[in-house]
Amino acid sequence: MIRPTNQTMPWLAVEPKEDAIPFYLTRFSYTAATWAKLMEHPEDRRAAAKQYIEAVGGKLHGFWYAFGTHDGYNLWEAPDNVSMAATALAISGGGALESFETTVLMSVDDTLAALKKAAKIKYKKPGSKG
Numbered sequence: 001m002i003r004p005t006n007q008t009m010p011w012l013a014v015e016p017k018e019d020a021i022p023f024y025l026t027r028f029s030y031t032a033a034t035w036a037k038l039m040e041h042p043e044d045r046r047a048a049a050k051q052y053i054e055a056v057g058g059k060l061h062g063f064w065y066a067f068g069t070h071d072g073y074n075l076w077e078a079p080d081n082v083s084m085a086a087t088a089l090a091i092s093g094g095g096a097l098e099s100f101e102t103t104v105l106m107s108v109d110d111t112l113a114a115l116k117k118a119a120k121i122k123y124k125k126p127g128s129k130g
Contacts (some may be wrong), residue, residue: 021058021077023105024084027070034096052091056083070099093117 030038050060065072077085083101084112094102106114 021079022084023061023080024076024078025103025105026074026076026088027072027099027101027103028074029069029071029098030089030096031098052087053078056087058083058087070101 009101012030044065044111046060047061054061056078058076060118063072064074076084076087078087081104084104088100088102091097
């Protein structure tokens with residue numbers, strides 16, 4: 001069995017550190033008109049995506065097209081949520097996309113810390129007594 005390593009799968013090395021810049025996953029779909037334009041004049045959109053995120057001090061880690069619900073996926077780093085939101089708004093406002101969804105990614109360490117904090121919260125279901 002071949003085990004994945006940082007050399008065979010470089011994205012495995014992209015685990016955010018505690019003080020690292022946040023990571024974001026975006027899913028997008030082009031409009032039919034955008035696909036038509038890209039078929040007439042094929043264009044590598046990675047350079048444009050890189051320019052957008054670098055304008056707010058971030059970095060593009062990956063750009064993929066896909067079959068399925070979304071046409072493509074991006075992995076980004078941005079200094080903060082406001083910077084990523086600005087990037088998402090600029091891209092969405094351009095009119096070439098039918099949809100653009102952003103997910104803030106959490107490191108395993110951040111998730112473990114959240115689980116520890118959650119354990120201290122005494123949640124009660126609506127309508128429960130006490």
